[in-house]
Amino acid sequence: MSTVGIPLRTTGDQKFKGERESEVGMRERIIETATGMFVERGYDAVAMREISDGCGITKAALYYHFGSKAQLLYSVVNGYLHENAHVLETAVAEGGTYEDQVRRIVRGLFEVRGEQRAILRLALHYLDRLEPTDRERFDQEYTDRFVLPMQRIFTDGAAAGEFRTADPELWVWFLLGIAYPFFGMPGSTSTPPDPHTVEELLNVFLHGLCGPLD
Numbered sequence: 001m002s003t004v005g006i007p008l009r010t011t012g013d014q015k016f017k018g019e020r021e022s023e024v025g026m027r028e029r030i031i032e033t034a035t036g037m038f039v040e041r042g043y044d045a046v047a048m049r050e051i052s053d054g055c056g057i058t059k060a061a062l063y064y065h066f067g068s069k070a071q072l073l074y075s076v077v078n079g080y081l082h083e084n085a086h087v088l089e090t091a092v093a094e095g096g097t098y099e100d101q102v103r104r105i106v107r108g109l110f111e112v113r114g115e116q117r118a119i120l121r122l123a124l125h126y127l128d129r130l131e132p133t134d135r136e137r138f139d140q141e142y143t144d145r146f147v148l149p150m151q152r153i154f155t156d157g158a159a160a161g162e163f164r165t166a167d168p169e170l171w172v173w174f175l176l177g178i179a180y181p182f183f184g185m186p187g188s189t190s191t192p193p194d195p196h197t198v199e200e201l202l203n204v205f206l207h208g209l210c211g212p213l214d
Contacts, residue, residue: 027065027075030055035076039118043073043126073126074134080119081138083112085145092149098157103202105150106179110192117192120183147172178205 033054037046048069052062066072091104110117127135151168158165178201182193192198 023065026055026057026061030057030062030065030072031075031079034072035115035119038073038076038122038126039115043069043122043129048072068131070129070131070134073122074130074138077119077123077127078138078141080116080123081142081145083116084109085149087112088146088149092153098153098160098162099206101153102157102175102206106175106202107195107198109179110182110198114192117183120180150175175205 030051034046034051037051037054046069048062049059051072052059055062066075087108088105091101091108094101094104096104127138130138147169150172154163154166154168154171157163158168163171182197182201193201
């Protein structure tokens, strides 16, 4: 069979691919190790030397991948943001009523593994440790990928007659204000609230305390 015009993979290409895959794997290992330490002890209490030791690499190798602890924190919280955004996008793509979408989003956020859920506390307490440019990038991406899509659900739901007409930004913060304290409860890094608790949370937000549910 002719191979004219088909670039052949060289040993050098394969070596480069292997090195790139190894680098990506190491970055993920560093982020995972740092996440566990930050969640357990707090960002300020963890030194880069401890993270490098936890990964079994030198401190110089750690700084090769992340120029500072603040950059590492950005990667940790940004990864959590991407996971939450994926939960939202998946819930919306499944369609159904707007209430269905809200319920799927909240259930999905609680189904994220415990250590990832606990990153929320890191974000709430330590975002000011980020470099100004990284803080700005994170705030913008959080708005674009999570807050605004949530607002659209409430806006569209009101237009469809499912929800009351009100400021959608308020609805988003009300919902997050009800849900987020559960992410910081004792044991939240291991198991989420039981499904009944999550459904009660949703029922209170969507239907209120007064009167029977539909």
